[in-house]
Amino acid sequence: MTFMTENSALLLSPAAYAEAVTTALAASAAYYGDGTTPLGDDEYDALLRAIAAYEEAHPDEALAESPTGKVAGGAVQGDVPHSVPMLSLDNVFDADELAEWAAGLERRLGHPVAGWCVEPKLDGLAVAARYRGGRLVQLLTRGDGLAGEDITHAAGAVLGLPPVLTEPVDVELRGEVLLTTAQFEEANRIRLAHEATPFAHPRSGAAGTLRAKDRPYRIELTFFAYGAIGLDEDLGHLALLEELAVLGANTAATTAAAPTRCETLEQVRDRIDAIAGLRADLPFGIDGVVVKADTAEDQRQAGNGSRAPRWAVARKLAAEHKVTRLLAVEWNVGRTGIIAPRAVLEPVVIDGVTVTYATLHNPSDIARRGLMIGDQVFVYRAGDVIPRVEAPLADQRTGAESPVVFPEACPRCGDAIDTSEQRWRCVRGRGCQAVASVIYAAGRDQLDIEGLGGTRAVQLVEAGLVKDIADLFTLTREQLLGLERMGETSAANLLAAIETARGAALSRVFCALGVRGTGRTMSRRIAAHFGSMAAIRAADTDTLAGVDGIGTEKARVIAAELVELAPLLDKLQAQQVGVQVTEPQHEPVPGTGDGEAPEDGPAGGPLTGQAVVVTGSMTGPLAELSRNEMNELIERAGGKASSSVSKRTTLLVAGEKAGSKRAKAEELGIRILGPEEFAALVADLLPTP
Numbered sequence: 001m002t003f004m005t006e007n008s009a010l011l012l013s014p015a016a017y018a019e020a021v022t023t024a025l026a027a028s029a030a031y032y033g034d035g036t037t038p039l040g041d042d043e044y045d046a047l048l049r050a051i052a053a054y055e056e057a058h059p060d061e062a063l064a065e066s067p068t069g070k071v072a073g074g075a076v077q078g079d080v081p082h083s084v085p086m087l088s089l090d091n092v093f094d095a096d097e098l099a100e101w102a103a104g105l106e107r108r109l110g111h112p113v114a115g116w117c118v119e120p121k122l123d124g125l126a127v128a129a130r131y132r133g134g135r136l137v138q139l140l141t142r143g144d145g146l147a148g149e150d151i152t153h154a155a156g157a158v159l160g161l162p163p164v165l166t167e168p169v170d171v172e173l174r175g176e177v178l179l180t181t182a183q184f185e186e187a188n189r190i191r192l193a194h195e196a197t198p199f200a201h202p203r204s205g206a207a208g209t210l211r212a213k214d215r216p217y218r219i220e221l222t223f224f225a226y227g228a229i230g231l232d233e234d235l236g237h238l239a240l241l242e243e244l245a246v247l248g249a250n251t252a253a254t255t256a257a258a259p260t261r262c263e264t265l266e267q268v269r270d271r272i273d274a275i276a277g278l279r280a281d282l283p284f285g286i287d288g289v290v291v292k293a294d295t296a297e298d299q300r301q302a303g304n305g306s307r308a309p310r311w312a313v314a315r316k317l318a319a320e321h322k323v324t325r326l327l328a329v330e331w332n333v334g335r336t337g338i339i340a341p342r343a344v345l346e347p348v349v350i351d352g353v354t355v356t357y358a359t360l361h362n363p364s365d366i367a368r369r370g371l372m373i374g375d376q377v378f379v380y381r382a383g384d385v386i387p388r389v390e391a392p393l394a395d396q397r398t399g400a401e402s403p404v405v406f407p408e409a410c411p412r413c414g415d416a417i418d419t420s421e422q423r424w425r426c427v428r429g430r431g432c433q434a435v436a437s438v439i440y441a442a443g444r445d446q447l448d449i450e451g452l453g454g455t456r457a458v459q460l461v462e463a464g465l466v467k468d469i470a471d472l473f474t475l476t477r478e479q480l481l482g483l484e485r486m487g488e489t490s491a492a493n494l495l496a497a498i499e500t501a502r503g504a505a506l507s508r509v510f511c512a513l514g515v516r517g518t519g520r521t522m523s524r525r526i527a528a529h530f531g532s533m534a535a536i537r538a539a540d541t542d543t544l545a546g547v548d549g550i551g552t553e554k555a556r557v558i559a560a561e562l563v564e565l566a567p568l569l570d571k572l573q574a575q576q577v578g579v580q581v582t583e584p585q586h587e588p589v590p591g592t593g594d595g596e597a598p599e600d601g602p603a604g605g606p607l608t609g610q611a612v613v614v615t616g617s618m619t620g621p622l623a624e625l626s627r628n629e630m631n632e633l634i635e636r637a638g639g640k641a642s643s644s645v646s647k648r649t650t651l652l653v654a655g656e657k658a659g660s661k662r663a664k665a666e667e668l669g670i671r672i673l674g675p676e677e678f679a680a681l682v683a684d685l686l687p688t689p
């Protein structure tokens with residue numbers, strides 16, 4: 001398919017236009033049929049906008065079967081005529097379009113709208129439920145809007161749609177049938193137990209379930225009423241909803257996103273924002289917020305178009321489900337030895353965020369969903385949840401897909417995998433991590449323990465002497481001498497190096513922990529911000545987010561890691577590691593948390609107020625310093641170290657072979673010093689060799 005981009009799509013030829021129409025019709029037929037469409041809703045909407053734009057530019061070429069202006073895009077039919085047409089809704093995509101739409105409505109009315117109702121746009125299927133004498137006699141789909149399909153057989157499984165109303169009235173209820181999140185999960189549990197393919201997402205599950213006739217199992221759905229025919233015609237919309245609830249039907253009034261009366265457009269916008277904010281926590285999916293003129297009088301006066309009423313509009317929210325390709329499955333070993341699969345995706349933007357990875361929970365999850373590498377998959381992301389792969393679009397397979405390869409040995413240490421539980425685990429458990437974390441912690445930019453390289457780390461872990469980095473500090477000479485190829489001298493040297501590490505700066509000890517999302521720079525910032533390990537441990541997510549460069553998301557990860565690391569941190573504290581306060585203390589400066597202001601470090605140092613970047617190789621007194629040590633030096637001197645040159649950079653230390661950073665600094669007129677000049681500037685702070 002040639003068409004894919006959002007919003008910007010243009011159809012350039014009659015052939016492209018015809019292809020787009022065919023694609024849209026096929027997608028709609030699948031969407032309203034069994035829900036197996038290959039397109040995400042955003043893509044479908046963009047496709048329709050492109051088709052409409054082409055038709056506006058070339059009115060003579062418009063095809064009769066075009067979806068433009070038709071309920072359900074003209075792709076579905078029905079054989080039971082509706083009492084009153086079941087219409088769709090016009091869409092707006094932002095606050096400006098909403099204001100424009102409202103102004104148009106008020107122009108048409110010739111007076112301001114006498115109050116609005118704002119309610120969730122439930123992401124399911126529209127149905128009409130006919131009651132005679134208070135008894136449910138027929139359930140219909142929307143179909144093409146004029147006639148629907150009879151789905152009365154499904155009524156018994158729909159919660160909120162009473163078989164008998166509280167009053168013996170003749171009425172037709174209209175509303176949405178959907179699978180709540182819990183019903184969706186239960187549905188897929190049931191489907192898998194019956195060896196049926198899982199539903200790709202809740203809406204398609206609802207569509208399939210309503211139309212299915214002879215399933216050997218029952219899947220429960222939920223109804224929300226939002227309209228009726230045959231009640232008092234002078235009821236405003238909110239009053240009508242109340243009446244429906246009295247009759248026994250479920251309405252959105254029972255939810256956190258309850259329909260709300262708004263007097264002004266500003267209140268409407270606030271309520272839309274509020275409902276959008278609730279979205280991730282609602283127990284069912286919404287794909288927008290519906291704004292309706294509330295009074296019956298305004299509705300009558302505005303009237304209906306052929307596809308949609310003129311007194312209501314849907315403010316669409318970004319889709320939470322997107323279709324993309326599963327490129328690979330990665331296997332990551334966690335701290336406790338859990339081996340977890342992760343989906344690598346063709347990058348896809350969901351609600352403004354580019355998603356490249358998604359969780360797959362555990363190996364059986366992959367098997368259960370029948371995923372294959374190369375599959376088109378539905379990916380779900382809402383609010384702060386970790387994106388997850390919902391299901392493959394099995395009917396989109398080309399034959400080029402390949403099975404997901406499950407690891408036979410631990411991807412980190414190569415030892416065996418314990419597959420007896422749902423979550424796989426390296427047989428070494430935490431020990432699997434131990435070697436890697438000891439090597440990392442002993443590294444030059446962390447605890448800098450000379451003589452503790454890869455081989456030694458493996459030896460120590462295998463001998464059972466070291467399970468985590470705290471164990472290093474209780475090693476004895478006798479224990480070391482018991483190891484192969486360990487003589488008196490090496491043992492003494494190693495113990496001495498470990499003893500030095502006991503007094504390492506807080507930033508280095510923190511860095512040695514290998515907390516996810518914190519490298520050297522971040523560790524220095526955290527250490528400088530809090531000043532002690534106790535203060536870091538006491539910090540909650542909000543406090544952590546106050547550290548320059550840590551967003552809320554990262555703060556949450558760090559806080560969670562610190563909780564997980566508590567036993568290790570206790571051990572380190574007992575060993576007096578990282579308790580020495582060697583970090584420059586500093587109070588966060590309010591109002592300067594813009595990411596680049598040189599705010600860290602003690603006042604009064606030679607680099608106070610300077611934003612410093614180092615490039616090229618250092619010579620002279622600085623020759624021995626790693627880049628991290630250079631950055632530590634800059635911060636000790638009151639400056640702020642950064643790795644890239646920007647307008648805010650005030651000083652570049654350029655050594656030999658300085659390249660593009662130097663050029664950029666020259667271009668920006670930034671002060672440049674050679675290593676020797678810089679060394680002179682900070683001479684008092686240089687480590688004594």
Ligand SMILES: NC(=O)c1ccc[n+]([C@@H]2O[C@H](COP(=O)([O-])OP(=O)(O)OC[C@H]3O[C@@H](n4cnc5c(N)ncnc54)[C@H](O)[C@@H]3O)[C@@H](O)[C@H]2O)c1
Binds near residue numbers: 027042089120
């Ligand atoms: N992915 C695809 O292939 C594909 C194909 C066809 C349609 N679609 C999606 O469906 C949309 C068009 O479908 P549509 O015509 O059903 O229109 P719609 O979903 O944009 O809006 C109209 C429908 O909203 C529903 N609705 C939910 N809550 C409501 C409330 N509180 N008050 C009134 N109505 C409410 C009703 O069912 C109504 O028929 C497209 O914008 C697209 O996102 C997707």
Ligand SMILES: [Zn+2]
Binds near residue numbers: 413
């Ligand atoms: Zn392992």
